[in-house]
Amino acid sequence: MSFNRIVAVVPAYNESAAIGxxxxxxxxxxxxxxxxxxxxxxxxxxxxxxxxxxxxxxxxPFNVGIGGAVQxxxxxALEHEYETxxxxxxxxxxxxxxxxxxxxxxxxxxxxFVIGSRFVDPGGSYRPPFARRVGIRVFARLVSxxxxxxxxDTTSGFMALDRVGIALFAEEFPHDYPxxxxxxxALRSGLRLAQVQVEMRERETGSSSITFVRxxxxxxxxxxxxxxxxxxxxxxxxxxxx
Amino acid sequence: xxxxxxxxVGVIASLLLILVVLxxxxxxxxxxxxxxxxxxxxxxxxxxxxWRDGLNTIAGxxxxxxxPPAVLFAVATLFILLxxxxxxxxxxxxxxxxxxxxxxxxxxxxxxxxxxxxxxxPARAD
Numbered sequence: 001m002s003f004n005r006i007v008a009v010v011p012a013y014n015e016s017a018a019i020g021x022x023x024x025x026x027x028x029x030x031x032x033x034x035x036x037x038x039x040x041x042x043x044x045x046x047x048x049x050x051x052x053x054x055x056x057x058x059x060x061p062f063n064v065g066i067g068g069a070v071q072x073x074x075x076x077a078l079e080h081e082y083e084t085x086x087x088x089x090x091x092x093x094x095x096x097x098x099x100x101x102x103x104x105x106x107x108x109x110x111x112x113f114v115i116g117s118r119f120v121d122p123g124g125s126y127r128p129p130f131a132r133r134v135g136i137r138v139f140a141r142l143v144s145x146x147x148x149x150x151x152x153d154t155t156s157g158f159m160a161l162d163r164v165g166i167a168l169f170a171e172e173f174p175h176d177y178p179x180x181x182x183x184x185x186a187l188r189s190g191l192r193l194a195q196v197q198v199e200m201r202e203r204e205t206g207s208s209s210i211t212f213v214r215x216x217x218x219x220x221x222x223x224x225x226x227x228x229x230x231x232x233x234x235x236x237x238x239x240x241x242x
Numbered sequence: 243x244x245x246x247x248x249x250x251v252g253v254i255a256s257l258l259l260i261l262v263v264l265x266x267x268x269x270x271x272x273x274x275x276x277x278x279x280x281x282x283x284x285x286x287x288x289x290x291x292x293w294r295d296g297l298n299t300i301a302g303x304x305x306x307x308x309x310p311p312a313v314l315f316a317v318a319t320l321f322i323l324l325x326x327x328x329x330x331x332x333x334x335x336x337x338x339x340x341x342x343x344x345x346x347x348x349x350x351x352x353x354x355x356x357x358x359x360x361x362x363x364p365a366r367a368d
Contacts (some may be wrong), residue, residue, distance in 0.1 A: 038348070058348040064341045072345040079349065175341055 001186070006103070007082045009035045009056070009073030011066055012090025018043040022092045023053040029096040036076055037090065040069040046090070058190040063231040067178030070167060076162070078170040082181050086160040098198040102160040111194035112239070113186050114159030120197040125229040135215070139180045140220065143182040146230040147187030150196055154180040165191055174225060181198045244294050244310045252291025252314055260284035279328055281319035365368055 008026050012019050012096035019037065026035050041063040051057045058072055070087055079083040084106055088094035100118060105111040118126040119140070128136065135156055144150045157179050161169060170188055174181040187193060263280045266272035290297050291314065301310035 056352060058352050060344050060348045062344060064344050068341045068345065072348050075345055076352075164298055175338075 005031070005034070005082050006030070006084040007036055007073075007077045007080070008096075009070060009077065009085055009087045010035060010037045010050075010090050011069035011073065011087070012037050012042065012046050012050065012064075013040040013063070013069070014042045014046060015090040016042070016046045016049055018092045019046050019090055020049045020053045021094075022053045022088070022090065023050055025098045027054060029099060034082075036073050037073055038073045040064060040066070047056060051065045053127075065176040067173050067175040067182075069137045070178065071173035073147055073177075074166055074170040074173065075208060077161075077166045082124050082163075082166065083160060084160065085166050087157065094200070094201050095199065095201050098158070099160075101196045101198060102158065105194035105196070106162050107158055108199065110192065112162050112191040113152060114157055114160040114196060115183070116160075116198035117153035117195040117198075118156055118198065118200060119152040120195050125199060127239065131215075135219065139226075142223070142226055143180060143184050143187070145182050149187055149193060151183060151193070154183045156198070156200070158198055158200070162239075169235060177222055180231045181229055182224045183230045184226055185234070188229065188232075191237070244297055248311045248314075249291050249297075252311070253288060256284050256288035256291055259286065267341055271366065276328075276332075279321070279325045283318070283325070287314065287318055290317060 010019075010022065010026070015022075019142065023035050023037065026033060035055040036058060037047070037055040038058045039047040039050065039060065041060050047057045047059050053150065056075060056076075060069060060072065062074075073087065074085060084103065086099060086102060088096065094116065102114050102116050105114050119136075127133075136153065139154045140151050143154045148190065168191065172185060174185075183193075260281060263272065263277050263284060267274060269278050290300075297313060298310050299314045300309070304313060306312050
């Protein structure tokens, strides 16, 4: 256990078309990487396909939502004492080839929590539709304001954690629409945050889960969660700044 | 003043509520913990219905001069809101616990799976 053990946490819900290729891709990127697919009670063959491609599969008995699924992976990482955890979405939009960038700040020991951001570099190629761009920017501003550090992308979901980060998110991670709130919780808990520019891929299959009504719910829920999160007190974390 | 018939109906209704709640507790279909607020609701409504002068006095304090039984409605509504709010907190807690259980099941199932398929039941020593 002297070398750096890394686990890739991949939440997946009905991703049977994409999951096999994604697991292969992650494993071929770095064979030492353990891939854990968290199957959020899919109704298709996601779990079986992931297992057949060599991933460890955690099957949730019923659907708990993306946040609860991701947290299951972090709990696995904590229990098995991984040094590092990365999270990539099961639909393939987080590109495994970007992992070295994400892992670099952890290897240098300059961060506990690395976000793969689409907006560090103003010349990045990601141009979301107008409404989404506004939403992404508003949340980035709000989290920056409440967290006391400039954050460029709070909704990417592409992230890497060291032991301190794993311990925090295993303990608390919001259950639905988790990314924005989790970023603030991390900042408030004193995690050192690094952001690296990444390119994301178009989703290979399926469609984004965001519809109009859900966007409104998303907006209200996340805003409320951010305000509550900034009023709470956080326990001191061993290994974090402060 | 409160009409007498309103008082009678109020007393009967609150007694009925208390009796139903007690019966549910007796049949173990309702835990005492979740019955307390309901019993408090029934008792407060019973007192306010039976104690006519009291209701009139309280209505006077609140500035309800034309129709004191309105206070009964207000108090009942307040208690129902309390009960509902209480349930929301209970549901939130249950949801969190439920998710945690699901996560533990997933982690344990994976660990058990690595131990191999279920073996024969252990032989009885007799």
